[in-house]
Amino acid sequence: GGWPDAVTGSKKNALRRAIQYVETIIQTDISSVDNIRKDPVKVRDLMLSLARNTATVATVKTIRDDMVRGDADNALSAPTIYGYLNALERMFVVEDLPAWSPSLRSKTTIRTSPKRHFVDPSIATAVMRLTPGRLLKDFLFFGFLFESLCIRDLRIYADGNDGQVFHYRDANGLEADAVVVLNDGRWGAVEVKLGTKEIEEAAIHLRKLKERINTEKMMEPSFLLILTAGTYAYRREDGVLVVPLACLKD
Template sequence: MREYLPRVYDGILRQRVKSKGAVLIEGPKWCGKTTTAEQIARSVVYLQDPRTKTQNLRLAEIAPRELLKGEVPRLIDEWQLAPQLWDAVRFEVDQRDDFGQFILTGSAVPADTSSISHTGTGRIARLKMRPMSLVESRDSTGAVSLEKLFGGERVPIVRVESSLEHMAFLLCRGGWPKAAGLNAETALLQAPDYLDGVVNSDISRVDKKERDPRIARALLRSYARMSASQGKVTEMLADVNAQGVAASESTIRDYVKALGQIFVIEDLLAWNPNLRSRTAIRTAPTRHFVDPSIAAAALSVGPGDLMADLNTFGLLFESMCVRDLRAYADVLGGDVYHYRDRSGLEADAVVHLRDGRYGLVEVKLGGDTLVNEGAKSLLALQKKIDVGKVGSPSFLMILTATGDYSYYREDGVYVVPLNALAP
């Protein structure tokens, strides 16, 4: 059995289990939902186990409470195979009147909710997991703590072994637990296999609606080209049609919605701060995949291709940074947004905590010229923010793909290689 690599969601799940009767873990397939839940579960029922599947599904119909018996927290894996268990769990939570009773995990494909009569509000909490960040896959030193930066500590000057070539590999490998620790050749096969599963099966299983794999693959390729941009559906349609695949705007919108439902894409919403000026803020979301390796697979590119096309590399690296920042923000009880206005001023990511603290982040592959550009943009945005209403940012940070050190500049901007960052 392979070693379990601790996840940032371990602590979050323990906290949720202690504060709710049941917890539903959602997220993309292959991101480790069941394995993480198994770490704290005291008993488990695997509905998809072929040895007991028929019996379990029959019990779910005629005597669902039998499946709920066992030491708690009890893990019910692939619960969506028997959606009626949702109401049974909710009722049992009410009857037991105690926290920490159940953990539900399952496929990224949503369950059929037609037979569910109660939302579970107040009884069943939802926890979204994502693929591994670099600190989880042991590819980050973790020397720079996001929590400490929010606490007012200056970024430490620490040495980091970081190269563009290795970062290109990590991007294409992705944050899939099964890929971590594999040899490079085998690890790089995982994302293309994931993509094949999405276009040939998962996108049609969302709502049992048959969808054309050719359109799905062409759309994913188009979406990948628009990574880290505010690409419009009409632009995607034109790109899909240019690939020789006939589709309509309504079809593209339908497919985009389906991809979001199975957690393949996860766009970044806009941050709307109080500004001293009346600059118009762009509110369209920024396009991102839940893991940048899906974008690389959709474009049929590997590490060498990214090294030969630094523009594409830079866009996908931004998605990689967003993936990690989202995981780290989850630990701190925060969210990640983006900021862009019509004057061209931007922050690739804004990490915003529930207590109001926030940090502004720009993403650059590296090099003095790009880092200087990023710092200039962050400092200009800081001057526009009405600090009397929202406070000053806790930090201004540039995340890079390369660099021998994390350090702070004389203007106060922090420069941190992504593989030095931690929650």
């Protein structure tokens, strides 16, 4: 993640810029957006919880429990948390990823909870004060942030093509990290994998999702795509595309 002005500057200044932005949100901006004062300590706790739950379907209850951490007497109520989240959304700080509800061949129940995302994953790292070195020591969390980075870029490219981005998750545990849907009905499913060892499993998930879609009511997918942090793009024998995130612009 990052900001345009930070790309050409030093790493230190880029990190400082993101932290300053987060501090401005916490101390002043979130209260001014709706002229309702909000406790900066609670705002920080909320943003920390959102950062820890990046790219997950964490509910408000999950977030509240994470914020409490043994201090239930000072916990925010669920309606107050919703108010804080609404303010962050109005400020374009958070942008949850809605669930996709396609027509399926079977009566499988589709989960409808959105996935939690900041508009840019650098906000998550800034609120947690993570340096690149510390982040690389937590590969699991790094994977969630990489997924959030991919979602950010997919949204940008989809918006430029009159499209939207969703995620898919059903009661049988089948998931797709992103589904790009254009206004004309074309769609494609995306899995995000930071490492190469998970590519085969991701391809299986994408093919299963394709099989579950009722193509009498919907189009066949325009693509099945695995986004990676790799170097080379290629098409597998099963037709699934494996593409580095940096290649999306091409």
